[in-house]
Amino acid sequence: MEIDLTLNETDVTLEAARSDTLLDVLRDNGYTGAKRGCDTGDCGFCTVLVDGEPFKSCIRPIRQVDGGDVETIENLGTQDDLGPVQAAFVDNAALQCGFCIPGMIMRSKALLEATPDPDEAEIRDALSGNLCRCTGYEKIIDAVQDASTRLAGDGDVAADGGYPLTGDASPRRDCHEGGVDE
């Protein structure tokens, strides 16, 4: 079957099997920023935006997305020119292995578009479906707050390869298996 999408602001027609998920189709077509973790809707690593809302693409049947507007992490910036949310994650040392980060960033982008100045409880609630095994979540909360400042035009936008703008520079936190509320 053929699927028509607006994918990262470009109209495309992609081949898909009827049983494919959105994640299958994205990754088969080179959009590998969305990661396959659990493949059961539990970890959030595969989060992308569909019509501006965050969805776990591993459990989104592709036929339900036909004609939709899909945005992936590839649309936010490049290695040499990070977008403000990406730069905030790097500068706050909010990633270690990085596998959860594309989903975290897409979920954070959606939050910041709906709620430009979220408090900590709102950030924790928004990210509660996205798991991270490495960071302990505190740096991720710092990054989202920093991204909010940057998007409001009050902060530094350029990433410098990981030097933190705020807080403790220590990259290692205790490991947690669960969500940000743990």
Ligand code: FES
């Ligand atoms: S890979 Fe989609 S939620 Fe885990």
Ligand code: FES
């Ligand atoms: S940085 Fe490793 S899972 Fe989050």
